[in-house]
Amino acid sequence: xxxxxxxxxxxxxxxxxxxxxxxxxxxxxxxxxxxxxxxxxxxxxxxxxxxxxxxxxxxxxxxxxxxxxxxxxxxxxxxx
Numbered sequence: 001x002x003x004x005x006x007x008x009x010x011x012x013x014x015x016x017x018x019x020x021x022x023x024x025x026x027x028x029x030x031x032x033x034x035x036x037x038x039x040x041x042x043x044x045x046x047x048x049x050x051x052x053x054x055x056x057x058x059x060x061x062x063x064x065x066x067x068x069x070x071x072x073x074x075x076x077x078x079x080x
Contacts, residue, residue: 001027006020007020008023009021027076028077031072031073031076037077041066046062046063
């Protein structure tokens with residue numbers, strides 16, 4: 001979806017530009033509704049998880065999910 005929006009925005013065609021702008025707004029609305037653009041808890045949160053006897057696997061999974069969410073939000077913000 002991101003690549004389609006970028007192609008429409010930079011195609012030079014006014015009609016495609018308008019579709020691309022609508023797609024960009026739709027994509028950012030989806031990001032906001034799914035809380036993708038919310039701030040991440042930070043390193044201290046994950047350190048506290050390890051101190052609370054959470055397993056390393058659970059902490060790693062939580063961090064990777066948070067990092068994937070942050071990177072998706074950043075991609076949507078920068079690219080679109």
